[in-house]
Every structure is written in C-alpha cells, then in structure tokens.
C-alpha cells in the first residue's frame with residue numbers, strides 16, 4: 616500500500632475533479648505506479664524492440680538559399696517518403712526564443728498544483744487547458760505525463776487572455792515563440808509543396824485559415840518506466856508537427872516494426888508528418904507513428920507545435936497527385952469532423968486514419 620493512496624488526492628477545480636497526476640506521484644516518492652498507469656504487456660516499451668543506433672534524417676535549412684537547393688528539396692522528399700519524420704537544423708528560429716519557452720515550461724510546471732489547477736480542463740476540445748490525460752474521462756489507462764495545451768493561431772488578444780499568466784512573462788514569451796514557429800512552419804510547408812511538385816503555396820492554401828496549437832509535455836521521473844509510457848504510440852491528426860525536445864532522450868518512431876530512438880540534437884526541431892499530410896499526398900508521404908518513453912531519474916520536457924487546417928477546411932488528396940496509376944486512396948474530410956471523430960475514439964485513436972481510406 617502506498618502511504619498516500621492517489622484517490623485521496625482529488626480536488627474540485629474550476630472545470631471538474633482534478634486528479635493527482637504524475638507530478639504529484641513523483642513528488643510523493645511513490646515506488647510502485649498506480650494500476651491506471653500500467654500499460655498492457657503488448658504496449659510496454661520492451662527494450663528488445665528499440666533501436667538506439669540508427670538516426671532519423673537531418674535537414675539543413677540554411678542550404679535552401681544556395682546552390683544546394685535542389686539537393687535539399689530531394690533530401691526532404693526522401694525523408695518524408697521513407698520516414699515521415701526528420702530533424703531540422705539552421706532553421707532561423709532564434710535560440711533565445713527556444714530557450715525562453717523551455718524555461719517558461721519549467722516554471723509553469725514548478726507552480727503549486729492549486730495554481731495550475733486554474734487551467735485544468737478534461738475536455739479534449741478545449742483550446743487552452745492544463746491536463747493529466749488526453750481524454751481523462753474516456754481513457755482507462757493513462758500516460759505518464761501532464762501537459763499544457765493552448766491554441767496559438769489565429770492569434771488575438773482575446774485568445775492570449777486565456778493563456779496562463781504565470782510566470783508573469785509567460786504570455787509574451789509564448790506569443791513570440793508561437794510566431795517564430797509559425798514562420799518556420801510556413802517555410803516548411805512551402806518546401807514540402809515544392810518537394811511534391813505542387814506550387815509553393817499549395818499546402819498553405821488548402822489549410823484555409825490555418826490552426827496552430829502548442830502542447831507542453833512534462834514527463835516527471837517514473838519509478839517503473841518499463842511498465843508505462845510518457846505518450847503511447849500514435850500519429851498526430853494535423854498536417855505537420857514541429858517539436859522542441861530537451862536533452863533527455865524519450866521520443867521514438869516506429870519503423871518496420873521497431874522503435875527508433877530520436878536522439879536530441881541541440882537547437883534542432885523534430886518535424887513529423889501528421890494524418891492530414893498522408894491524406895493530401897494520397898499516401899506518398901506517410902505520417903509517422905511515434906511515442907515517448909520515460910525514465911527513472913530525469914524529468915523530460917517537450918514542446919510540440921501542431922500545425923494544421925482550420926476546422927472548416929476540406930482535406931482531400933491533391934488532384935495533381937492523382938492519375939490513372941495513382942487513384943485516390945482517401946475520401947474527402949472536413950477537418951473539424953475528422954478531429955471530433957479522432958477524439959471520440961479515445962485510446963484507439965491511432966487507427967483513425969484507416970476509417971477514411973477508400
């Protein structure tokens with residue numbers, strides 16, 4: 616028996632019952648994780664299925680301006696066809712902005728539980744929320760993380776007023792970071808369009824008004840990391856995700872039945888293709904299934920930016936990529952409908968893309 620059963624650590628928050636979450640478990644020094652964090656044997660991070668020696672592709676974005684432009688676009692194309700995930704270096708997002716955002720992430724999660732609780736919300740459709748599980752009301756087995764989610768585009772003062780204001784500089788730094796990531800993402804979308812033989816604004820155009828969300832993932836040390844996961848295997852439902860990870864290992868991508876560890880590169884971003892990219896490219900670019908493992912000694916943070924269509928955008932395979940030899944593999948979807956169904960699926964969400972296959 617744990618000294619403090621988790622069930623006793625439940626408090627009524629602004630948006631419902633706030634459950635202890637993993638940070639409280641870590642701070643209480645639990646030696647055995649509660650059953651609700653224990654994954655089924657099949658889902659556990661079995662070391663023999665993990666590859667530490669391979670590297671995902673690295674794209675040097677500074678080369679896009681010079682003689683090597685064609686070569687870089689070709690490298691990008693290969694990375695998307697073979698992996699669906701790569702790292703970018705020399706991306707022009709100021710190092711200062713990356714560091715300040717990471718510092719804000721640490722300072723927010725260092726706040727006392729009562730302060731963070733002001734933002735607690737278990738509804739997965741809420742735009743700004745602090746949570747302990749993607750869909751706490753539906754999931755029976757939870758991930759070993761807590762998180763802070765916020766929409767960042769379209770940006771307005773009204774939206775910013777819903778973001779945390781603790782620490783006091785949080786909103787200013789988050790706004791600046793979100794704008795920097797948006798610039799990088801728009802450059803990536805243009806390069807990706809070009810790599811597909813589409814006009815450069817194609818991907819930006821099909822996303823209509825665009826939607827950008829930032830998710831700060833916080834993974835405290837876990838006393839039994841072999842029994843659980845920080846984030847279970849999934850694909851992201853959006854178009855592309857731009858992820859800043861700290862120096863602690865944890866992210867893994869599935870390839871040919873094995874989990875390849877994505878080793879952090881200082882100041883790089885990890886970019887992965889999401890479900891909508893697979894639909895738009897008619898399966899030419901595969902979305903990458905990924906997960907995050909935890910460890911017993913170090914806290915890990917990652918800051919994911921999910922970039923995708925506005926909810927009313929209609930997503931379908933690009934007509935230019937369809938011909939007699941390449942019939943459409945996916946039906947047309949309204950992104951808002953896709954997201955609603957994806958969320959409703961709860962723990963089996965990774966299979967959702969299958970349901971729009973023709």
Ligand SMILES: O=C(O)CCC(=O)C(=O)O
Nearest residue numbers: 830832846866907917919
């Ligand atoms: O923390 C990570 O490295 C991955 C997080 C992730 O996949 C997500 O938030 O969708």
Ligand SMILES: [Fe+2]
Nearest residue numbers: 849850851905
């Ligand atoms: Fe993800």
